[in-house]
Amino acid sequence: MIRPTVREKKTFGFADVPEDTSYEAGYLVTVNSGWRSIRPVVNTETCIGCMQCYLYCPDGVISIQDGKAVIDYDFCKGCGICSKLCKPHAIQMESER
Amino acid sequence: MSVSAKTLDQNEYFYGHKACAGCGGSLAVRNALKVLGKNAVAVLPAGCMSAVGFNFPQLCFANNAIISTFAGTASMLTGIEAGFRRRGIKDFTAVGFAGDGGTADIGIQALSGAIDRNDNIIYICYDNEAYMNTGIQKSGLTPFGAKTTTTPAGQNIHGNIRPKKNMFEIVAAHDIPYAATATVGYINDFLNKIEKASKIQGTKYIHVIAPCPTGWGIPVSDTIDAAREIVDCGLWYLAEYENHEFKISRDPKNFTSVEEYLRKQARFKHLTDEDIKIITESRDKKWEFIRSHWN
Numbered sequence: 001m002i003r004p005t006v007r008e009k010k011t012f013g014f015a016d017v018p019e020d021t022s023y024e025a026g027y028l029v030t031v032n033s034g035w036r037s038i039r040p041v042v043n044t045e046t047c048i049g050c051m052q053c054y055l056y057c058p059d060g061v062i063s064i065q066d067g068k069a070v071i072d073y074d075f076c077k078g079c080g081i082c083s084k085l086c087k088p089h090a091i092q093m094e095s096e097r
Numbered sequence: 098m099s100v101s102a103k104t105l106d107q108n109e110y111f112y113g114h115k116a117c118a119g120c121g122g123s124l125a126v127r128n129a130l131k132v133l134g135k136n137a138v139a140v141l142p143a144g145c146m147s148a149v150g151f152n153f154p155q156l157c158f159a160n161n162a163i164i165s166t167f168a169g170t171a172s173m174l175t176g177i178e179a180g181f182r183r184r185g186i187k188d189f190t191a192v193g194f195a196g197d198g199g200t201a202d203i204g205i206q207a208l209s210g211a212i213d214r215n216d217n218i219i220y221i222c223y224d225n226e227a228y229m230n231t232g233i234q235k236s237g238l239t240p241f242g243a244k245t246t247t248t249p250a251g252q253n254i255h256g257n258i259r260p261k262k263n264m265f266e267i268v269a270a271h272d273i274p275y276a277a278t279a280t281v282g283y284i285n286d287f288l289n290k291i292e293k294a295s296k297i298q299g300t301k302y303i304h305v306i307a308p309c310p311t312g313w314g315i316p317v318s319d320t321i322d323a324a325r326e327i328v329d330c331g332l333w334y335l336a337e338y339e340n341h342e343f344k345i346s347r348d349p350k351n352f353t354s355v356e357e358y359l360r361k362q363a364r365f366k367h368l369t370d371e372d373i374k375i376i377t378e379s380r381d382k383k384w385e386f387i388r389s390h391w392n
Contacts, residue, residue, distance in 0.1 A: 002108040004159050012154065023151075026159035028113040035118060051102035055284050056321055058116065058124040060109040075112065079119035079310075080318035 003060070004028050006074070032059070036078030038093040042069045047090040053082035100288040106131045114157040116149040119317030121281045121307030121324060122223040123149065126194050128284060129221055132291040135160050136189045138181070140174050142204060143167040144196040145230040145309075146223070168203045170195045171211035174218040190219060190295055197224040197238035200304075201264050212271040212300045219294050219301045222264065225309035233312045237262040240332070241379070242372050243364045245312075250367035260379065265304050269338040274299035276338040277346075280306040282324030286335055286346060306333050314363020323361070330358045331380045334387060343391035355380060 004026030049067035061072040062082060069082075069091065083091040110130035116123040122145050130137055139162040141147040147164045150157040165173040170193040178191045195204055200222040208220060227245045228234040235245045235257055244256040268276045275297045279287035287305055294301035308323040310316065315323055327333040331352040337344045355377045359365040368376075 002159075004109070004112045004157070006113075010154070017153070023154050023156040025156055025161060026110075026112070027154055027156045029155050030113075032113065032115070055102050055105075055128070056124065056281075058118075058120045058127065058320070059114070060112055060127050063107070077118035079320070080316075081119055081321055084318045085321060 003072070006031060031074040032077050033074050036076065036096050038078045038080065039073065039096055040071055040076065040078070040080065040082050040091045041094050042071060043090045043092065044068045045090075046088045048088055050087065052085050052087070053091060056081055056085055099285075100132055100292045101285060105288065106134055108135070108159070110135065110137070110159045111150065112157055112159065113155065114146075114149045115152060116145065117309075117311050117317070119310045119320045120145070120149075121309060121320045122146055122196070122225055122229075124281045124284075124320070125221065125223045125287070125305045125307045128281075128288060129192065129194070129291050130158075130160060132288055133190045133192055133219075133295060137161075137192050138177050138189055139163070140165050140170055140177065140191070140193040142170040142193075142195050142199045143230070144199050145225075146194050146196070148230050165193075167199055169207050170199060170204050171207040171216075171218070171220055174220065175211050175214065175216045178216055178218055191217070192219040192221060194221050194223060196228070196230070196236075197222060197226060197264075198228045198234075198236035200224075201237035201262050205267075208268070208302075209271065212268065212273050212302070215274070215299045217298055217300070219291070219303070221291075222302070222304045223307040224264075224304060225307050225312060226261070227309075227312050229309045229312045238264060241376060242359075242368050244367060245364070255367055255369065255372050256364070265302075265336065265338070268302045268304075269343065272341065273302055273338065276302040276304075278304045278306075278334060278336050280324045280328050280333060280335065281308070282306075282321050282326075282328065283335065283347070290337070312364065314366070315361060319361070323358075326353060326358045326361075329353045330355050331384055332358065332376070334384075336387075336391065343387075345387060345391050348388070352380070 009029040335347040
């Protein structure tokens with residue numbers, strides 16, 4: 001599993017701004033975790049690794065490792081699609097503190 | 098070979114983007130890129146996916162991606178395909194992701210031209226049924242009765258007065274090598290249509306319904322449910338066009354209630370029973386045509 005990772009946020013002068021619409025592919029400088037008010041929590045006892053949450057996550061933050069769903073909380077926005085789709089109810093939404 | 102969660106590329110190519118929670122469009126882009134792999138060259142016109150993917154210096158595409166002019170998605174795809182071919186690069190897929198406005202209104206002539214030239218590209222229209230990026234204005238693909246900021250619902254006019262443009266059949270009328278409709282609610286069907294398109298020479302068009310919780314007025318966790326229900330109630334159909342023939346991929350025996358589907362969404366909250374009757378009748382008429390003319 002390869003995902004873009006958060007890298008250093010450099011300071012840019014006007015001359016450094018590229019003229020094209022693009023920058024280096026997969027260059028992330030900020031996370032999305034602050035968007036959440038609720039977070040999905042996986043119960044590894046009941047998770048059967050059916051991959052439905054992985055397939056339907058709009059942000060791609062869920063991966064299946066050793067047959068269980070693992071969530072990247074840096075980029076999860078807490079939409080709750082995974083919890084709603086989970087047939088064995090292994091993902092519960094919990095309030096962020 | 099069919100694509101499934103197990104055989105899908107495990108790498109993420111659209112990651113860390115700033116789309117709203119529960120965005121259907123980003124789900125479509127993410128999964129399409131997972132099928133096409135790292136050598137896909139994505140073209141995005143003005144629209145949600147370019148707004149959320151490119152926030153300098155953050156670039157959420159892990160493959161090559163570029164923003165095109167609003168009207169020029171298909172023309173830029175043509176240029177990219179020709180440029181790569183000229184440089185002798187063979188292992189790539191030129192793929193465009195345009196919204197419903199960028200496809201059915203603003204980009205339709207460029208798309209039509211690309212199909213006419215039969216350029217070897219994949220054009221994906223993620224249809225959230227309005228110009229969501231700029232604050233929910235009516236597009237050519239906004240359905241009848243939907244409330245948007247340019248088609249407000251009042252006493253006299255109940256939202257959009259025009260039906261949804263029949264984009265899939267407009268594209269098919271060009272006699273395109275491959276066209277298909279899909280929904281993010283039935284993702285395996287969508288993945289397999291992308292896979293099939295990637296193997297076909299010539300222009301390919303895929304129209305995918307991608308609910309927008311913000312614009313449709315549904316809870317962020319209900320995106321997938323809405324994307325399934327729109328097919329189950331018959332207001333959207335899953336079909337393919339290939340070898341000069343239409344083929345239906347999913348023919349629901351019994352439709353679920355149109356009213357139930359509409360009432361869940363804030364954009365249809367104002368509809369009267371009379372309006373819902375009009376929508377139900379147009380659905381029945383459409384399906385009568387589909388079942389008598391398509392395979």
